Amino acid sequence: MKVKNQKCIRRLSYKSLWATRKRNVIAIFAIALTTLLFTSLFTILMSLNESYETYNFRQVGGYSDGTFKELSEEQVEKIAAHPGIREAGERITCGFNTTGVFGKVPAEVSYMDKNCTKWSYATPTTGREPEKSNEIAMDTVALKLLGVTPELGAKVTIEYQAGDKTNGGFQETDTFILSGYWEYDDLMPVHYINVSKDYVKSLEEKWMASGEKAFRRDLNVMLPSKLNIEQQMQKIDTDLGYDWNTRDQENSARIGVNWGLTASQLNAGMDPELLAAIAAFLLLVIFTGYLIIYNIFQISVTGDIRFYGLLKTIGTTPRQLKRIIRQQAFLLCVGGIPVGLLLGYGIGAWLTPIVLKGTTVVGTHVTISSSPVIFAGSAIFAVITVFLSCTKPGKMAAKVSPVEATKYTECVSVKKKRRSSHGAKVYQMAFANLGRNKKKTVLVVISLALSVTLLNVLCSFVGGFDTEKYISQQTCADFIVSSTDYFRYNDADEYISEETIAEIQENTSETVSGSGYTTDMTTMVWMDTEQYKKMAVPYLGEEKLEEELEYYEKRGSEIKTPTILEGLDETLFEKVTVLDGELDPLFDENTHAIAIRVHTDDYGNVENVERYPKIGDTLTMVYQNMYWIDTRTGKPADPATTPEEYVEIREEEPREVDYTVCALVKVPYAMTFRYSGLGYDTILPAERMREDCGAELIRKFYLFDTPDMEAENAAERYLAELTAGDTSVLMYESKASIRSEFEQFQKMFFLLGGVLCAIIGLVGILNFFNAIMTGILARKREFAVLQSVGMTNRQLKQMLVQEGLFYTAGSVVVAFLLSLVCGPLSGDMMEKMFWFCTYHFTILPVIAMLPVFAVLGCLIPAVLYQAGSRQSIVERLREAE
Structure with missing residues (x-):
């Protein structure tokens, strides 16, 4: 039979929650902390991802999802109008320059519409895009290379090869009026030189009059989803009857996916090991939050068990009791989650630049993500964790009978022992207290042990980064020198001359040296x-x-x-x-x-x-x-x-x-x-x-090794000076630059993992804090009784301190055992996921945490007891009653 008692149940939930408001502050704090954990981690991870993507986009030359390549004008219109395209941006390339001042970074002359300009980081910050046929826009470094001061209205003369880069073209020289410019980004692969559509049209007519095809048209696109971009683009081609596998055919519409997108990289490289690692990480985060909140709810239900028994005597059903606890959990979420979201985002935003500081992945372009996914995801994870955490305590409250509830106490079942004439020892009482609620003890021990185990795995992982293995895969010599054409895969009649090699040999100390050759x-x-x-x-x-x-x-x-x-x-x-x-x-x-x-x-x-x-x-x-x-x-x-x-x-x-x-x-x-x-x-x-x-x-490159580190450093300085300047056609690779890049990569992992360990460690410590604090609050009457029969404050404090030490000692033992089991498993997974990683087992982080845990085990119980022992014994006995 259904009874309309929802209002009564809500009132009971609210009133009982208000009656235990001091204890519930701890629960709200725990929920806020769990939400903070999720939010800060998601903020750091998504900010890292966005910063990494931005870094890749700058290397690619744009951040569109993909590109339909070498299209006709009709194809551009049809693809742009397809319902599978969210936004489109057209680009018509009409020329290029890879020589002279543009020998190191080539220049591309093209028309871009507003979308394409924005997505290619080529929107003028001063002035505007070209509109008239005699107007031009470009970056400040390109202007400097051409000897032009960045000023609107300045005359800019450019020489370039008009036409298709693959099929040659004709030399073109034109003078323009500067309509806009922007700062150059050192990571960009080209200098974009933007001209108007009218100019491109007139040049295209000249180009086609010589018997050539129309200029290359590319359509950059944004799609509804970042997942499966290649499949989405192939479907668009299929819908319109185009073929992405052919070139120079009437129905050819080749596609290219922006490799800078993390989603496209994961889609291409997702393997079982990576999936298992991501799943393990998410489970670890959820379990960490579960540990702290479950412990709070279990203690809360234990403290209110008599109240639930009395409710049962007046007809409250088990289902209604569960609803009371769920409603209390919801009200606690309303108080804790918003605080956790704000604090977590602030901590994540503060930590992200610290984690990424100095890494080549982002340089000075640190992006702090403000994606709604961070807040929605964190809130959902927190709510799920809270309701999972209160499920078992709810069942416990629903199952207990009214008679059991009124007599309930947190006790331990012990075997019959012989009586001792020497009395109970404090350490024996402390150890016995751990067995009063074995589940709570296990949860506290595991939450503390997890952070140490994770730290141990992290140190093994980062310590396993094999610099020499990475360097040997990336290069085979201390230095490799050639022209920009070699490093950009361009054909050339000469890459590096005998005279240049002789000059290098004269100014460096070499052991092994030589060249690679091709023929025309x-x-x-x-x-x-x-x-x-x-x-x-x-x-x-x-x-x-x-x-x-x-x-x-x-x-x-x-x-x-x-x-x-x-x-x-x-x-x-x-x-x-x-x-x-x-x-x-x-x-x-x-x-x-x-x-x-x-x-x-x-x-x-x-x-x-x-x-x-x-x-x-x-x-x-x-x-x-x-x-x-x-x-x-x-x-x-x-x-x-x-x-x-x-x-x-x-x-x-x-x-x-x-x-x-x-x-x-x-x-x-x-x-x-x-x-x-x-x-x-x-x-x-x-x-x-x-x-x-x-x-x-034709000599393609010259490489050499040096006899020692001093000679290597001297050669590095010499080659840096030799290849300096925008007009130099020479470039070089060195082990030193690769080593520095790898060390920064290693540092980023260590900092990111360190932040994760610190947050989970903080959760473990606060769980320990909560367990001791709620234990003291729940046992106030018991402590008063012990003191009333002669136990001193000093003995009581000593008992609590020894309880804390038993907790922490157990955590170190569990962390050691977990490290023995998880170390080799995670090491094997790491070596499969990261080819440059060589696993080495270590237990030093566990040993290093021993003194930290000893201090925590002594300090937290002592401080909490001192704070809670201000009332007299009589007052505490009366309050408990």
Whole structure:
């Protein structure tokens, strides 16, 4: 039978809550603390994520979700109007400059609409975007490189190559009026030079009049969701009948996902270990909050058990008792959660810059997230935690009978013992008190132990960051020097000259040194068709691969496919790792041997070894010289300046050389061309390569090692000075810069993990504080009775202090045991998730926390007892009654 008693139940909840308001202050404090834990952690994590994303976006050159590439004007309109697009921004690229003052950071001349300008960090902070055909906007550093003072109305003359970067173009020089400018960001990959749409249209007409296609149009887009961006863009293409896998076709609409988005990275790299780590972290946070709140509610219900028994005697049902406790929990949430949200966000916002200070991930661009997800998520987590925490105490109150409730006391069941004539010992009483409520004791011990265990795991994790392993993966030499073209993967006639190398050698101390070489000839290899398919299918797909094979020259079961051939100075072969075979035949004048470079994952494991030829197999390499002539004169032509209709490609007679595969080798990435093709990547000694191809080699880079740290520091200073300045075409990589970057990365993890440990440690300490405090409040009558029969204040305080020491001693023991179990498990997971991590077991953090816990175990009970013992024994006995 239903009875309308909701109002009565609410009144009972409120009145009983008000009657125990002093104790409920502790509960509100606990809820606020739990909410603070969630909010501060979410604020730090989301701020870290946003700062990391912003850092990536600045490197990418924009923060749109993705880009539809190389579109026609009609495609731009159709895609922008698709319901799956939230916002769109158009960009028309009409030229570029990668030489001279723009040798280090290239410049791109283009029209951008307002959305694209905003998303590309190219909105003028002074002035406005170009509107007239003679107006221009650019960053301050680009203006400085051109010798122009940033002033609105200043004349700016730019020289650039108009047209498509991949197909050449024609030189263009124009003078504009500066309509706007903004500060340059050092992380940006290009200097954006923005012109008006009218200017681009007029230039495009000139470009198309020479027989070329329209300028490249890209459409940057924002989508409804940051998840599964690639699938969303593919669906848009499919809906409109476009193909994202082809190029230069009428229905081609290639797509690109912004790799700076964390969601896209997680979507691409989500694995079971990462999912398990995220789930474990969330469970740890929820459990930490659960520990503190459950303990409070259990003690509150225990204290009110007689009240609930009396309610049962007048007809209150178990369901109504549970509702009373839930309503009390809700009222406590109303008081605690808002405070926790405000304090947590403030602490998170304060800690984020400290955690990220000095790291290369954000530099000076620290972003404090104000996402509603922080507050909504924290509040939901807190409410869930509170209601989970009050479920079991609610059941306990609902099950107890009225008779049991009136006689209820927090007691311990003990075995019968022999009587002692020496009386009870204080430490025995303290130890026995821990058994009065074993669940509470276990919860307090675990909450304290968790923070120490987490600290131990964190120290093992950060201490396992292997700097040398990371450096060896990123580079293979103390210094690698070349031009900006090499580091940007651009083709060039010369990368680094003999004169520059001689100058470097004269000013540095070197041990091992050498160069890598390429040739301006086309290098091809006859390759088994089935073998090529094995290598190409993962990248091209079955359908596109079959189309591509139609264009290859065939010979029986083989096809002639492009290959990457790298020549190395003999000294550099000591940096090459032989996985199978041997390198000696490469240097034998009587043999023609070649080594195959294999691809490995981050852990050094060979990927798909079946793709590669076996030792002793024969490879036929084809060297072919191709050149352009001007059909009007019959002389060599420059395709960038000669009209396309007069350019003709000529081929010299190819030279074929048969090689025997002598080794499968691993070549450090930093010592390669830093890109790869679908065919084999092959290695030869530089002298043999020069003889076989019959042409001069092009030196791509120069690398060297130094004998000691002093020489390394001196070389670092010299190369920094040599490559300084915006007009220098030289760049370099060094172990020192990689080491510094890795140390900052390590520091960020340690600070972030340290903050997490500190917050969870604080929760553990406050849980301990609450357990002792609520225990003292709940046992006031008991303490008064003990004192009335002769127990002194000193003995009572000593008993509480020893209880505290037992708590903390138990926590250290549990932390030690948890570390023994969790250490190897987390270490194995860390090594799988982070290839540069080498796990080392340690117990030092647990040992280091011993004195801290000893102080806490003595100080907190003593202070709390002192604060609560101001009333007389008679007053406490009367109050308890």
